[in-house]
Amino acid sequence: MSRCMKCGRELSPDEVGLHKKLINRGASEYMCMTCLAEFFGCSEELLKQKIAQFREMGCALFNSSGLSENTKSEVSRKNT
Numbered sequence: 001m002s003r004c005m006k007c008g009r010e011l012s013p014d015e016v017g018l019h020k021k022l023i024n025r026g027a028s029e030y031m032c033m034t035c036l037a038e039f040f041g042c043s044e045e046l047l048k049q050k051i052a053q054f055r056e057m058g059c060a061l062f063n064s065s066g067l068s069e070n071t072k073s074e075v076s077r078k079n080t
Ligand SMILES: [Zn+2]
Pocket: 004, 005, 006, 007, 008, 009, 031, 032, 033, 034, 035, 036
């Protein structure tokens, strides 16, 4: 499992995907959501929304990581 290059926290596949998408697709070192938010000067909440957006768009960087429980329930809500 990769670790954040700034704070050393363990990264989720979503955070790795987000770093690739927003900073550099070929990156080999990544930042966690907290450090990315600091880097961009935005809230972590916004980054979470971005991840959801990219996933909805079918971005390959997020498809492989599987859906979180939250996303799953949101999808089933949409379908009903
Ligand atoms: Zn970090």
